[in-house]
Amino acid sequence: MRHRQAIALLALVGLFVALYLWLHQIGVGGELKCGTGACDTVQASRWARFVGIPVAAYGVVGYAALLTAALVGLQPAWLGRRGPIVLLAALATGGVLFTGWLTYLELFVIYAICRWCVGSAVIITLIWLVSLHGLRTPAPRTDP
Amino acid sequence: MKRFYVVLGVLAVALAGMLVYLLTARPGAAPAAVAAPTAVVDDGFRGDTLGSASAPVEVTEYGDFECPACAGFATVQMPTIKEQLIAPGKVRWRYRDYPLPMHPYARLAAHAAQCAGEQGKFWEMHDQLFSNHSWAQTGRDPSRLFRDFARATGVDLVRYDACMESGRYASRIEFSRLEGEQRLVDGTPTFYINGVKYVGRNNSDAFKAAVDSAAAARRR
Numbered sequence: 001m002r003h004r005q006a007i008a009l010l011a012l013v014g015l016f017v018a019l020y021l022w023l024h025q026i027g028v029g030g031e032l033k034c035g036t037g038a039c040d041t042v043q044a045s046r047w048a049r050f051v052g053i054p055v056a057a058y059g060v061v062g063y064a065a066l067l068t069a070a071l072v073g074l075q076p077a078w079l080g081r082r083g084p085i086v087l088l089a090a091l092a093t094g095g096v097l098f099t100g101w102l103t104y105l106e107l108f109v110i111y112a113i114c115r116w117c118v119g120s121a122v123i124i125t126l127i128w129l130v131s132l133h134g135l136r137t138p139a140p141r142t143d144p
Numbered sequence: 145m146k147r148f149y150v151v152l153g154v155l156a157v158a159l160a161g162m163l164v165y166l167l168t169a170r171p172g173a174a175p176a177a178v179a180a181p182t183a184v185v186d187d188g189f190r191g192d193t194l195g196s197a198s199a200p201v202e203v204t205e206y207g208d209f210e211c212p213a214c215a216g217f218a219t220v221q222m223p224t225i226k227e228q229l230i231a232p233g234k235v236r237w238r239y240r241d242y243p244l245p246m247h248p249y250a251r252l253a254a255h256a257a258q259c260a261g262e263q264g265k266f267w268e269m270h271d272q273l274f275s276n277h278s279w280a281q282t283g284r285d286p287s288r289l290f291r292d293f294a295r296a297t298g299v300d301l302v303r304y305d306a307c308m309e310s311g312r313y314a315s316r317i318e319f320s321r322l323e324g325e326q327r328l329v330d331g332t333p334t335f336y337i338n339g340v341k342y343v344g345r346n347n348s349d350a351f352k353a354a355v356d357s358a359a360a361a362r363r364r
Contacts, residue, residue, distance in 0.1 A: 005148050009155060016159040020166055024284075032288065033166050039288075045276075074145070112292065 001079060003134030007088055007127050008070035011063045014123040017116055018059030025054040032116075039114040047105045055102065059120060062095050066127060085134040092128035099124050176311020177255035178248075184318045191320070192266040194226070195236040200359045201338055203235055203351075206242035206324045208332040209253035209273045210280045217333050217346050218274035224348035235355055239270065241320040242332050249279075249286055254317045256290040259307035260299050268297035338362065 024032050025043060032039045042048065048055055066088060073084025099121045106113050191204065207214040229235040241257075243250035253273050260269030272293035273279075279286040287308075294304045307313075327336065335342040338358045344350040 012155055020163055
């Protein structure tokens, strides 16, 4: 249960980060608040879209799916089943691979680092680690 | 379990508030660098140049950093022109600003290029602005992005920031635009070869022919 709760909280923060980047990409709000990072360079690069869709939109969908799966997994009917944590681990693995590719592009192709992207990378990595730990932990017993 | 949902709810509200703040707080571009100045002073500056001072032919380009055709020319044709005409000493290239009124950030971009030029990096900034031209399609304030470009050129960012904030080159840019108007610039990019308006195609082959012709005319 703790794993699913932790993933839900992390996914909520990740959803916020991805939502902010996506809204910026579609023109909502002013300049990207990025401190000393190079977020606009990353956001304006050709790699900011994947198959014609803003990369941040994938993040919004991914984190929303993780949040939903974690919350469903916390419902009494699902609490004793392993399905939700398996699904969470699968989603997180996809997210980590996608994020790894994006981080590679930032470091070695675009030569610019976006702090928000780094934040998202940390969050999805934490979610992945928690989900892996959850996979190795027996499902909690629930009273009928 | 109830405590978890309370924590989740509080976190959701806090993040939503932060999102609203981030989306609505707009520092914006330095106003002095964006708008046309009220007074125009000739500071004697006549554009940044590339190539030998003794080149027999001079090409003056009136350009707008927000103009897609200028970006296309700078990224597709200019490398060949540099290699075949400027590097061998046949041509000296002069860039003059001609920010078009329908481009809200053209003056800001021109100012960013001048601020980089102040530190000897005009052409590097010129290339950054044209090579990463997606900023011109978003409609969003590109100040931060221009600062990233400036950083990539290697300028001192403290001096760059002060320059942008002061808007000290706004008058110079407007002077250049007025000069273009007097020379009947009717779009961007517009070129003059040894002072004569060029009306041919904007590709490197056509430029090579026009430059050869201008050099031959000068020899006669």
